[in-house]
Amino acid sequence: MRCPYCQHPESDVIDTRKLHNGETIRRRRKCEACGRRFTTYERVETVSITVVKKNGEREPYDREKLMRGVRTACYRRPVPAQALESLANDIEAELMALDEPEIPSSLIGDMVMRRLRNIDDVAYIRFASVYRSFADIGKLREAVDELLEQGR
Numbered sequence: 253m254r255c256p257y258c259q260h261p262e263s264d265v266i267d268t269r270k271l272h273n274g275e276t277i278r279r280r281r282k283c284e285a286c287g288r289r290f291t292t293y294e295r296v297e298t299v300s301i302t303v304v305k306k307n308g309e310r311e312p313y314d315r316e317k318l319m320r321g322v323r324t325a326c327y328r329r330p331v332p333a334q335a336l337e338s339l340a341n342d343i344e345a346e347l348m349a350l351d352e353p354e355i356p357s358s359l360i361g362d363m364v365m366r367r368l369r370n371i372d373d374v375a376y377i378r379f380a381s382v383y384r385s386f387a388d389i390g391k392l393r394e395a396v397d398e399l400l401e402q403g404r
Contacts, residue, residue: 256290276295339371
């Protein structure tokens with residue numbers, strides 16, 4: 253692994269740890285030339301998935317974009333970071349299981365909403381308000397009423 257500080261091509265692995273139930277490996281490394289330490293992460297490369305947006309545009313699946321949307325919905329909510337990572341991992345596993353090269357963005361949005369509903373009601377409503385593009389307060393009220401009815 254190339255050192256990010258001096259660009260030397262060789263480094264020694266000092267420590268290896270599994271993260272996220274073994275889905276990610278974190279390695280602490282030490283450069284053989286300059287002696288500085290740095291961290292690398294290894295994940296299985298996901299199959300290339302193309303997301304088909306509502307307007308017909310196509311773009312590559314981007315985990316970070318998914319995480320930004322979920323983090324925004326969960327902003328200042330008591331949702332652990334591990335729950336968000338698990339949500340993203342579950343969605344990616346489900347997408348890969350579909351074995352389709354193109355996935356509609358609406359399917360991904362539905363997957364996120366289904367999981368957010370089980371994690372935090374407020375985060376669910378926040379995400380739904382953007383995802384479903386509520387045009388007025390009545391639509392928002394319907395979503396909240398639906399959530400309350402299911403909670404009973």
